[in-house]
Amino acid sequence: MAQTLDTGSDVLWARIRGVLRSEFGDAAYRSWLKPITLRDVSRNSVTLSVGTNFMRDWIQEHYLARIREIWSQENADVKTVEVVTFTSDSAEPQRTETRLQPSPAAPAVHARAVGPESRPAPLDPRLTFDNFITGKPNEFAYAAAQRVAESPTVPFNPLFLHGGVGLGKTHLMHAIAWHIRKAHPDRSVLYLSAEKFMYELIRAIRYKDMMDFKERFRSVDVLMIDDVQFFGGKDTTQEEFFHTFNALVDQNHQVVISADKSPSDLEGLEERLRSRMGWGLVADIHPTTYELRLSILQAKADAIGAMIEGGVLELLARRITSNVRELEGALNRVVYHAALVGRDITIETVQEVLADVLRANERKTSIEDIQKTVASHFNVRVSDMHSARRARAVARPRQVAMYLSKQLTSRSLPEIGRKFGGRDHTTVMHAVKKIEELCATDVSFAEDVELLKRMLER
Ligand code: ADP
Numbered sequence: 001m002a003q004t005l006d007t008g009s010d011v012l013w014a015r016i017r018g019v020l021r022s023e024f025g026d027a028a029y030r031s032w033l034k035p036i037t038l039r040d041v042s043r044n045s046v047t048l049s050v051g052t053n054f055m056r057d058w059i060q061e062h063y064l065a066r067i068r069e070i071w072s073q074e075n076a077d078v079k080t081v082e083v084v085t086f087t088s089d090s091a092e093p094q095r096t097e098t099r100l101q102p103s104p105a106a107p108a109v110h111a112r113a114v115g116p117e118s119r120p121a122p123l124d125p126r127l128t129f130d131n132f133i134t135g136k137p138n139e140f141a142y143a144a145a146q147r148v149a150e151s152p153t154v155p156f157n158p159l160f161l162h163g164g165v166g167l168g169k170t171h172l173m174h175a176i177a178w179h180i181r182k183a184h185p186d187r188s189v190l191y192l193s194a195e196k197f198m199y200e201l202i203r204a205i206r207y208k209d210m211m212d213f214k215e216r217f218r219s220v221d222v223l224m225i226d227d228v229q230f231f232g233g234k235d236t237t238q239e240e241f242f243h244t245f246n247a248l249v250d251q252n253h254q255v256v257i258s259a260d261k262s263p264s265d266l267e268g269l270e271e272r273l274r275s276r277m278g279w280g281l282v283a284d285i286h287p288t289t290y291e292l293r294l295s296i297l298q299a300k301a302d303a304i305g306a307m308i309e310g311g312v313l314e315l316l317a318r319r320i321t322s323n324v325r326e327l328e329g330a331l332n333r334v335v336y337h338a339a340l341v342g343r344d345i346t347i348e349t350v351q352e353v354l355a356d357v358l359r360a361n362e363r364k365t366s367i368e369d370i371q372k373t374v375a376s377h378f379n380v381r382v383s384d385m386h387s388a389r390r391a392r393a394v395a396r397p398r399q400v401a402m403y404l405s406k407q408l409t410s411r412s413l414p415e416i417g418r419k420f421g422g423r424d425h426t427t428v429m430h431a432v433k434k435i436e437e438l439c440a441t442d443v444s445f446a447e448d449v450e451l452l453k454r455m456l457e458r
C-alpha cells in the first residue's frame with residue numbers, strides 16, 4: 001500500500017488521539033488506541049492499522065465510530081475510516097469485512113483465483129496448522145488434513161471432514177489452503193462454502209454461463225467445499241456438485257469436503273452423492289475434551305499475552321464445553337473486560353463477566369448430543385433416531401435416546417417427540433416407561449444406560 005502520509009495528517013492524527021485519550025481515559029488509551037498506526041490517508045479515506053486481528057476487531061467494535069466522527073469533524077472530505085491488520089510478514093493488510101462504507105479497497109488475501117469471475121472466499125490468516133491445537137478429539141482429522149496439504153500426490157479422495165459446529169472444520173480447510181499456497185504456489189486451490197457454490201451456480205444458470213462455470217470448477221487442482229449439509233434438499237445444486245466432484249476425482253484432483261454430519265447421516269442428499277462422498281477418507285472431529293479445551297485456552301492466552309490468575313483457564317475449560325468458538329469468545333470477553341477496567345483476570349472476574357455463558361453451559365446436554373452418542377453406542381445411524389423404522393434394532397436405541405432426553409434435558413415430552421422425527425408425546429412417554437421397565441429387569445441393559453448417562457453428563 002502506498003504511503004501517502006504528510007505531516008499535516010500526522011498532526012491531525014495526533015490531535016485526534018488526544019481527544020480520544022481524554023474521552024476514553026488513560027487505561028483504554030494505552031491498551032487500545034495508542035498502538036494504532038496511521039497508515040494511509042487519501043482525499044476521502046483513512047486507513048489505520050494494528051498488529052493483530054484481535055485488536056482490530058475490538059477497535060472496530062468500540063472506537064471506530066467515534067474515530068470516524070472526530071475525523072470528519074476535522075476534515076469533512078473524509079468519508080471512510082478503516083482499521084486493518086498489518087503485520088510485518090503480511091504483504092497486504094488484512095481488511096475486515098465490515099466497513100463503514102463500501103470502498104474500492106485492496107483485496108484481502110485470496111486463494112488463487114481461477115477465473116476473472118470467481119471470487120473465492122478470503123482465507124483467514126489465523127487459521128493455519130500452526131495455530132491448530134491437537135488432542136484426542138481432533139488428531140485424526142488434523143493428520144488427514146496435513147496429509148492432503150503436504151502430499152505431492154492425492155492421498156485419498158475426497159477428504160471428508162465432519163463434526164459439530166465450532167470444532168475446527170473450517171480452520172483445517174483454511175490451513176490446507178494456506179499450506180498449499182505456500183508450498184506449491186503453482187497449484188490452484190479453491191475454497192468456498194457450499195452456499196457460495198450454489199450462488200455461483202445460480203448465477204451461471206441465469207447468465208447462461210454454464211460452460212464457464214464447469215470449466216472454472218473443474219480446472220482447479222484442489223477444490224474445498226465447506227458445510228455441504230447446506231446442499232440438503234437442493235437438487236439442482238447437488239446434481240451439479242456431483243458432476244463437478246466426479247470430474248475432479250476422475251482427473252485425480254483433490255477434493256476436500258466438510259459437513260456437520262457424516263456422509264451417511266446427511267439429510268436431504270441423494271444417495272449416490274452421499275455414498276460417493278464417503279469413498280475417500282472420512283475424518284470425524286469429536287466434541288472437545290477437558291484436556292483439549294485447556295490446551296487451546298493456554299495457547300490463546302499466550303498469544304494474547306494477558307495476565308491471568310492460576311485456575312482461571314481451568315475453570316473455563318471445565319465449564320465451557322460446547323465448542324471451541326464459544327470457548328474463544330469467552331476468553332476474549334474476559335480479556336477485554338480486564339483490559340478495560342485495568343485489572344488482572346481472576347476467578348471472580350470470570351464468574352462475574354461470564355455469568356450468562358456459564359449458566360447456559362450448565363444445561364449442556366442437547367438432544368442432538370444424546371442421539372449421536374446413543375446411535376454410535378448401539379451402532380445405528382443418527383438418522384435412524386428420526387426415521388419411521390420400527391425394527392427392534394433401531395427402535396430400542398431410539399427409545400433409550402428418548403428416555404435419556406427426558407432425564408438429562410429440561411425438554412417437554414412433545415418437544416422431545418418433535419426431535420425424534422415428529423413423534424407424538426405419547427410415544428415418548430411409552431419409551432420412557434419401557435426403558436424404566438427394562439432397566440429394572442435387565443442388569444446389563446441398566447448398566448448400558450447408566451454408562452451412556454455418565455458419558456453424556458461428562
Ligand atoms: P467449524 O468450521 O467446525 O464450525 P471453525 O473451524 O470455524 O469451526 O472453528 C471455530 C473457532 O475455533 C475458530 O476461531 C477456530 O480457529 C477455533 N478452533 C477450533 N478448533 C481449534 C483448535 N483445535 N485449535 C485452535 N483453534 C481452534
Ligand code: MG
Pocket residue numbers: 169170171226227
Ligand atoms: Mg465452519
